[in-house]
Amino acid sequence: MSAALESVLEATMGSLFRSEEMTLCQLFLQSEAAYACVSELGELGLVQFRDLNPDVNAFQRKFVNEVRRCDEMERKLRYLEKEIKKDGIPMLDTGENPEAPQPREMIDLEATFEKLENELREVNQNAEALKRNFLELTELKHILRKTQVFFDEAEHGSVVSQMADPSREEEQVTLLGEEGLRAGGQALKLGFVAGVILRERIPAFERMLWRACRGNVFLRQAEIETPLEDPSTGDQVFKSVFIIFFQGDQLKTRVKKICEGFRATLYPCPEAPADRREMAMGVMTRIEDLNTVLGQTQDHRHRVLVAAAKNIKNWFIKVRKIKAIYHTLNLFNLDVTQKCLIAECWVPVLDIETIQQALRRGTERSGSSVPPILNRMETFEDPPTYNRTNKFTKGFQALIDAYGVASYREMNPAPYTIITFPFLFAVMFGDLGHGMLMFAFAAWMVLKEKPLAAQKTDNEIWNIFFGGRYIIFLMGLFSMYTGLIYNDVFSKSLNLFGSHWEIRNLTSKDVLDNGVLPINPTWDYVGHPYPFGMDPIWQLAENKIIFLNSYKMKISIIFGIIHMLFGVVVGLFNHLYFKRRLNIICEFIPQILFLIFLFFYMTILMFIKWIKYAAPHPINNPDVTTSSFCAPSVLITFINMVLFKSPEEKDTEGTKKNPCDPWMYGGQNGLQMLLVLVALLCIPWMLFAKPFMMMQERKKKHMQDLNTHNTENGDLDGSGAVQAQGQVQGGHKEEEEDMAEVMIHQGIHTIEYVLGSVSHTASYLRLWALSLAHAQLSEVLWNMVLRNGLTQGGGLGGIILWALFAFWATMTVAILVLMEGLSAFLHTLRLHWVEFQSKFYLGQGYSFTPFSFEILLETAQATSEAAD
Structure with a gap:
């Protein structure tokens, strides 16, 4: 009856009721067809392969070069993806799931990715060089514009320094030449350098010039209003133009070293106004030409990335499938002829026919004439647990x-x-x-x-x-x-x-x-x-x-x-x-009796109390013995039942007998005592019955083996008797150890169940x-x-x-x-x-993890998103 019920449930619930029946299979694939067959199995996702080369280093396996080529292709694709995201170009995701390419298509994919990467790197290098040139010309343009004011002031006979003494930060000093550099109405000739520096470095730059040159140089600086793009990082930075006046080669050398230390860029600046105007015109012309070339470069880069963005999702899927196939092939063994690959895999019994069809499709795709062979194997290893689920379960x-x-x-x-x-x-x-x-x-x-x-x-x-x-x-x-x-x-x-x-x-x-x-x-x-x-x-x-x-x-x-x-x-x-007949007799029956006779009986008392007793009412319930006043407490009744204690009858005012019956039904006391006695007997039943019956079965088996040995060999001689006695003693010692473990396990299990029945009931x-x-x-x-x-x-x-x-x-x-x-x-x-x-649940299994492209791609996608 129970077997029929289980079969009905299993038919209706499928593997959700009990995990799928699994079998270990041995798979023989021809070398030419192995790739296509594994590809078909990956699309199917119903085969878990075992590693037949556990002691072989990952770098010494047969297909390690193919895996490295896939890693290199994946690196190039990640570089393309990074550049596409950098430009904010949407990547087309059509939801397609392309099949794994054939091995010969890897060369075409590698060539495509190599061409795209080289082209993109060349475009990026050219763009960076152009941007660097553009930055230099832009900075030179600002220098020529900003320094014109400084030279105009110099022509009028003064050099205004914005370099203040650090001890007088609020003061701006207008300095004339050293020791009144205008001797006899004629100004002393001064040297100068001009350049650009980051705006946040200006205060430290001023202090260093003041201290290193002892106040004998004159600095003028002006901010560049618009930010400039750093060609290396692409960040927008703010800079300032400066010009430093000094006298003598010694100060010139010192000033240039300071500029170099603060990473300031120095530019040539003509002294003559005509030369400066001519240079400015040339700079503007070159900037216009550079803008044109930069625009064309960016357009070309954008076209390359847009074309790549249309296919990059499919490229990722293809490369990851190829890589997964070769990783799986590395788990296989080569036979002695080097022409056949041998694999071992766990498969669901119900899907063996589907798997064989997939293998035949793979063989046909590869053009091989040798069909694959799938043999079921006998094993003592525990199979993996596989429960089929849908989006609801x-x-x-x-x-x-x-x-x-x-x-x-x-x-x-x-x-x-x-x-x-x-x-x-x-x-x-x-x-x-x-x-x-x-x-x-x-x-x-x-x-x-x-x-x-x-x-x-x-x-x-x-x-x-x-x-x-x-x-x-x-x-x-x-x-x-x-x-x-x-x-x-x-x-x-x-x-x-x-x-x-x-x-x-x-x-x-x-x-x-x-x-x-x-x-x-x-x-x-x-x-x-x-x-x-x-x-x-x-x-x-x-x-x-x-x-x-x-x-x-x-x-x-x-x-x-x-x-x-x-x-x-x-x-x-x-x-x-x-x-497990022994478990039914020695565990299930005493467990169910213990739980029913004590705790389920308590729930029955609750229903009896709800049905028999009601609120006192002059019309609906005039009988006081069936009113809530006379209803005994279920908890007190249960405690008295376990303690074999009869409920005390209530007295009112010590004289008049209470009309309430302490029992809910007739014969309750005797029935409760019987239930508690049976429940208590269940404890030693759970504790000793299983070890005792196991010992009896082992002794019976041992006697059968001994009788069989005597029958086959006839009467034992002295040496044979000694040898048999030694074997018996050794076997007896091993049995004692096993029985000790059984006793300990059974004791723990019994204590856990008995105490757990109480604590679990309270836990609800x-x-x-x-x-x-x-x-x-x-x-x-x-x-x-x-x-x-x-x-x-x-x-x-x-x-x-x-x-x-x-x-x-x-x-x-x-x-x-x-x-x-x-x-x-x-x-x-x-x-x-x-x-x-x-x-009832042990939960000591391990999950069935099939070779599935769907699972691999979802994992790779999740890893990629987490990295971003």
Whole structure:
């Protein structure tokens, strides 16, 4: 029955229910067809190759030269991409996925990339040389213009220095020649140098000239208003023109060294005005010619880059595919004839036919006449775990794999997590309004899935949200459902069916004066349950928290125990599949009995209490023995049950016997004692049964082997007896060591399960705690923020309400949706990883990582974006 059920589930759920069946295959490929066959397998993405040369250095493998050629092509493409991005040219992405080129096409690609790189580097070098020449001419033009003013002042008999004494920074001194350089009305002849320097270096330059030349030089400087382009870096820099007057060769040498130290550029500047005008005219002519040549150079560079931008995406794909193929071929072995490549690979059993078809296509493309051979191999190695997923199940499978990849063919928790994860989240996050916000955000991501996925942003937070869009979608949908059950919308209630409570024995004045009143079922309850969820009147009741606490705490325990029981039952399917009869008898049966007879029985008591006992009511429930007054506490009953303690009968005023029955049903005491005894017996059952049965099986096998040996050899002689005795002693010692490990493991497992059953049950109380915290935070935010805005009237009140609503909405999204949502998500994750999966999930496998061009290209794209 269980096998049939499992087969039905596996047929409907596919490999999501249990990982794909894998097999190890040996692949024989002719050398001429190996490249094309591996290319087809890369497009298919269903084969994981093993490295058959683990001890061979990467630089000593057969196809290392081809890999190096691919690395060189990829370097050239990155250089082209950098230049294209530098010019802001959009790169055309048609979404095409070209096939891997044939090996002979590599030469054409290399020639194309080499030509483009050389052409681009030549254009860049020419442009840099032209820009450098243009910069020099521009600086010379400014020197000729700015220094004309200085020479005009010199002709009038004075040289104005802007070099101030550092001790007098505010003073500008007008100096005439040294010791009155105008002797007899005739000015002394002075030498000069002119140049350009970065503007930020001017103050230090002035101080150095002053100190090194002892004030015997005269500096004039003027700023160049427009920034100049540095041809090396392309940055815009600000510079200043300067001219330095001095006397004598010694000062001239000193001044030039200082200029060289500050990286100032010196230019020849004629002394005669006519020569300066003639030079300026020549400079302007050359600048115009340079502008023309620079424009033509930039146009040529732009045309080259635009042509490259149309194909660079496809070029990257082709080169990366070629490189991946040769990397994979380096994992293969050559046979002795050097004409055949041998590979070993893991493949899904269901896809063997598809893989063989891909190999045949590759053989036909290569023109080979020798068909490839794919043989299945027997191995004791654990195969990789492969779960097929789609865009909906991928996020849930990622949650499971984050804890640990399932062991091979182990039950996969993902299909159950699709339902239980959003549901347990919603129990903690039950609010129709907040769930609607989450649902709307996820629905937007789902509807805009293709354009959002095409953007390929490197924002890690956004990628996490987008990758889990279907998880968020279901969490929001389930939260809306539980919000309707709790009747909670932004801490308010929906009055869909009217209230089933009415206020009696109170006047309108009493209600208005009290504001919030406790609800008393004895007088206020009409008598029939609310159609769906909570009655809206509870939102106004003073004892709301007391009522909701009891309700949410009980359903948390109920959901938790059902969740854990389901985990133990899922473990049964593992035992059945792997034919572990011993585990079913010695682990599953005592585990399920222990959990049912203690904790599931406690949930049954909760339902009995809900059904049997009701609020006292003069009409609907006049019997006091079935009223809430007589209802025993489930927690106290459970504690007394475990301690084998009978409940004490209550007395009123010490004389009159209490009419309440301490038992919920007849024969409860005897049944509870039986349940506890069986549950206690399950502990030694889990602890000792498996090691004992293993010892019995080993002894039986050992006796069978010994009898077989005696039968084959007849009566043993003395030496044979000694030899057999030695073998028995050695085997016995090894068995003792193995049994010691089994005992230790079984003891740890038993203690973990017994104590975990208690702690895990208590752990599910986080469902109640976080639900209460979320509801109270929402109510506090409403009462302290938005409620104050609703009490204001008039135009000013509208403005205040607008501001308070903006603040309330921001805090709602930031705190109640994002922070509380993340908190509930993490707690739900813990409940699945620890409380649920610990009952059956080992998670000791390793992922199936096939050779897939799609995965390789996505990884390369992500790495490239991260580098940018």
